[in-house]
Amino acid sequence: MSTINLDHLFKPKSVAVIGASNRSHSVGQVIMRNLLAGGFDGPIMPVNPHSQSIGGVLAYPDVENLPVVPELAVICVPPKAVVPTMECLAAKGCMAAIVLTAGLGAEQYDDSRSVKQAMLEIAASHKMRLLGPNCLGLMVPGIGLNASFSHQSIGIGKIAFVSQSGALCTAVLDWAAARGIGFSHFISLGECDDVDFGDVIDYLGSDPNTRAIMLYIESIQERRGFISAARAASRNKPILCIKSGRFAEGAAAAASHTGALAGADDVFDAAIKRAGVLRVYTVSEMFSAAETLSRMRPFRGDKLGIITNGGGIGVLAVDALIERQGHLAKLEDSTIEALNGVLPSTWSHANPIDIIGDAPGERYAKSIDAVLKDPNIDSLLVMHAPTAITDPVEVAQGVIDAIKDSRKNILTNWVGEATVAKARNLFYAAGIPTYRTPENAVAAFQHMVNYRKLQEVLMETPPSVPQDFTPETDKARQIIHTAIHSGRDMLTEPEAKAVLECYGINTVKTVAAESVDVAIETANAIGYPVALKILSDDISHKSDVGGVVLNIDSDEELRAAGNKMLRTVKQKFPNARVRGFTVQEMIKRAGARELIVGMTTDPIFGPVILFGHGGVEVEVVRDRAMALPPLNMKLARELVEGTRIYNLLRGYRDVPPVNLEQLYVTLVRLSQLVVHLGEVLELDMNPLLIDQTGVIALDARIKVTPKVVSDDQRLAIHPYPRHLKQELILEDGTKYLLRPIKPEDEPKHYEFMSKLTPEDIHFRFFGSVRELPHSEMARQTQLDYDRDMAFLAIVPEGPEAGDIHGIVQVVIDPNNEHAEYAIMVRSDIKGRGLGRILMEKMIEFCRQKGTETFIGQVLPDNRRMLTLCEKLGFSRKYLADEEVFEVTLPLQRDVA
Structure with missing residues (x-):
């Protein structure tokens, strides 16, 4: 990169x-x-x-x-x-x-x-x-x-x-x-x-x-560099891509349902969505998108108006729009009244606006003039089907003249070929996007709408995780290492559930039993009814070999079920090494839904998290969505909303909604597990049972490896750098927690900004700023830790617990040559040494990262900042054109 x-x-x-x-x-x-x-x-x-x-x-x-x-x-x-x-x-x-x-x-x-x-x-x-x-x-x-x-x-x-x-x-x-x-x-x-x-x-x-970037991708080598660069660029300009090789057959040998479901193309989709890249699937779509990008202004809304001289092609456009989850604009009464004054009485009186097949250029022009004044219409598609009565070129020229001063986006679709070729050339020459079919025109419009929505979603502030939670990472890793040292790459079910419990994920009580007799003793200790499952390192999908029996109510039923299970497994899988059974409490929740939640490791993008419709039919239903870790609550919600089963989980008719909040928390905790435990290659919770009371994993399997690589090699997206947290005490005894910023910090960041004096605002932004818009605040809190960093000084306890008292941030260029800093300390606590500590923290971070130079710009009247820079060893140069001092600190002086 x-x-x-x-x-x-x-x-x-x-x-x-x-x-x-x-x-x-x-x-x-x-x-x-x-x-x-x-x-x-x-x-x-x-x-x-x-x-x-x-x-x-x-x-x-x-x-x-x-x-x-x-x-x-x-x-x-x-x-x-x-x-x-x-x-x-x-x-x-x-x-x-x-x-x-x-x-x-x-x-x-x-x-x-x-x-x-x-x-x-x-x-x-x-x-x-x-x-x-x-x-x-x-x-x-x-x-x-x-x-x-x-x-x-x-x-x-x-x-x-x-x-x-x-x-x-x-x-x-x-x-x-x-x-x-x-x-x-x-x-x-x-x-x-x-x-x-x-x-x-x-x-x-x-x-x-x-203004826009279009990509044709066959493969990605540097996944983190690609995602990091695309995420940064897509905030400023649209990036569209088309990718070949969508149906690679790579899941045949997967040890988990998640591995079998997570196709390479699905993972690529998850990666580019996280990067803010809009995907198109055909060369035709790409050409339509190019037409749009080259000739259109940025989109401000998603409601489309349609003017046509033929009802049929108008209906085709509406069908294409609805199929792509688009929105057809509703005409204002005043617009209908205006159109009544310029159109034949037989016009459609609704959107799409059918102005009748004999419409000349003048009728198109008057209709366009009325429609563009409608506040409900964000963009307008003008369509024309050739007839023996009208001249397509004359109509095209009438449209061009009518829209030349419009601030709204206009798309055109002259259907046909030979008879409309000259008209299309007029549009090309006038810089107006034109398309051969209604479907192409609508696809191009919806691509730009989707890009705008994608950026809005990426900048949405995530809610905080409801509960404070510290995972037992060392305990989980010890369970994994015990299995690895015994020569196994699959955890037993009790081991897998114990790892999940270390991360606060609820699981059903499960106990291993080496024989039928021990299983009976265990069942009596747990209490009937129970479920009995075969325990074997060689069998991943136990139901496929008769290795699961539910609702066992007595010792006799359990003995019969256990013996039959052993016979069936021996017959269907004679080489399997059977270690005994697992006995688990039978969970019965009327109306609960079966989900699958898991992770697998993609050869290109690394760990990927999967969510979907679970149960034994999971690979038949194939209702799933994927996302790259790390996840926060917002990303977890988007993952769930990307499936068909989400509509059932929300509740319908007299069926109440499930506890979606707890589901999002479970996904975030799974994400933490994936980030922390590089030994985990695949993980399944199937079924994960959910209802109004919460979630519980009924079954779990985890595949592990002793070959752990660094996060830089393993994860496609830089995880939250929790190792950079630091507790400190100022000379006056004030305690602070210094840590990297999170997207969830945006509300507290606004609160911090509100407590700065106008002078401090002026020193930071070189002007008067009343309040930063959400889009700018999102840029400051939603960082790519590969290229940016911000440290907060947070009050850890007391009545101001969680408040921000200071922030220092840097933007590092892609070559890691320069880190440009900005710093703010709350106006009422200046003079205690917090600013210097924040600066030293960031300088050391950049030095360790290998950045060559630490730079900033300081206004001449910001004496306090200039003095601090002088004490820290900065040189300074006055830039007369900008009326600021540029301060510079070399960071790699001792590097040969």
Whole structure:
């Protein structure tokens, strides 16, 4: 996750083409032709030892003889020449290269390395950035750069397109050229061996010329970098993606129901949703989304108005809208009255507004004028079906004239092909989004609505977990290690339930019994009725082999059930090692629902939590949703709401709702377990019984591994850094808890802000701020701990317990070069030393993280802050243009 030297790739001042050629249709010839035709302003230097000129441009025999250091090199030489070329470029000082050559992983360079490995080692040692290999190249039309072997050039636009597939790149280029759609960047990543999705998203996220980002993804290598970058960028601009390989068959060997249910594509969906990325599923949808992104303003609402000259196509649009959970606007009475004055009496008198098949451009224009004044309509879809009476071009021009001053978003759909082609071209030229079908138009509209909603959900303040709770992590880990040391990778049912109990998850009392006789004694101790289950490390799904008997009421029933169970297991699973039985209290709750809650480990995104409809039919019903840990109460609620069974859990008719709050708490606690216990590979609670009184796990299984990796390697999203909590006592005896901020802190953060003086507000925000909007407060409290940090000083006890007295926060750039800080201490407690402690805490955090420089901006009249910085060793420089001091503290002075 780094943008180091990406300016050399995307904003080069000079380009060298290694392997440039005059041979017609060769890659080297096409690259040179495209570079020369693109209008690039800097030197273009072809390298070819056998030609004096390429495309009329002076050629150089080798890299050493280039007159200037190329900021960007395009490498299109055979595999065996790639490493020598890289060595020469590195020696010359080149900092970025596009490697078009394919097959580098299969080509051996020496006895221990492939060509690809040797190439990457050279690049890494010189901090040279590589795009590719095996890619189409890149285009940045804003600077006239076409460093690709594409067949098609592109115009300047506001969309960035990033793809792993070169073939899809060429298809998108054809489509965009036909519609006059341009791009800010057009990037073919190829094999992503250096520059990957996370790097490019980070770069484009801060690029002022890019309004939206579109991704075509085949696979993700750096999952945490991707999610972190996408989450940061998606708060400022839409990111849409399409992913291939949706139906990988990877669950056959799963030891749990969760593992079998958690398909790779479902996990990818959960990951991108957490990152704020909107997914489309077909190339057609992607094209429609591109049309929308390139021509529309940001959406402010989700209600759609429809004007059409044909009832049938209007109904198709409404069907598509409702199918996508969209909202059709209801017309105001005043709008209906206005339309009555300009339309035939036979118009539909409702939305969709059917203005009759013979409608000319003038009727469309008058209808549009009336409808755009309706406050209920956020966006308008204008549709037209060709007839022998009207001219589609004349109607299109009438629409264009009518909407030129509109502040609302307008979409158009001229159905048909040959007879409406000219009309569509008018819309393209006018910059108005137009679509071939009603379904495409509605899909494009709903994509933007969903993106806005997704951002609202991501910024929603989560409620606090209702109960204070400290898990018994050490006890749980000891249970797991005991099983691992005995050579097992599956916990017994009693062990699994004991681990869950360590995290406050209710389970039914379960006792292991080595024989039928011991099981009978245990049942009498627990009290009938009981459930009897087979106990075997080799049997995961006990019901499948007759290994579960419920509602046993007596010793005789239990003996008969136990003996039959042993016979059945021996017959169906003769190689299973049977350790005995488990006996558990029989739980009977009339009207309770059976759920499944669990986790599995995805090979790309790591641990993933699953929730859904449980019971023995779980894999048949397949009603489930997934989310990446860590979870808070809000994310737990969203997970539950993503299933069909949620509607039953809410209650209906005379069936009361279940205790959803306790379900959310259980999911949060499971999330804590997953984050804390890296030994857990898979976990099932199935069934997890829920009713009005709460939840209880009737069955549980946990698969473990001794190979525990760090959280950075294991988790796709940085968990809450609880290890950074610190208790402190000031010199005057005041106690504080210093800890990283949480999303749940937003209400207390508002309260803290309300107790600052206007002067302190001015010092922090360089102006007068009455109250921060929720969106800004969400940015300050909902952090990505991979790149941002904020420490709070919280009162731990007494009448002000939980109150915030101080906060220091930093934003760290993706290259970890600079951490820009901001600090506030409550106005009425200044002068006690809390500010200095907060600063020292953050400085040490950044130093340990490897950040190079700690910086900030301080107003000249903020003497207290300037004095503190001087005592802490900061240097300072006055920036006259901004009328502030920039204070700087190097953090890695002792690093060689």
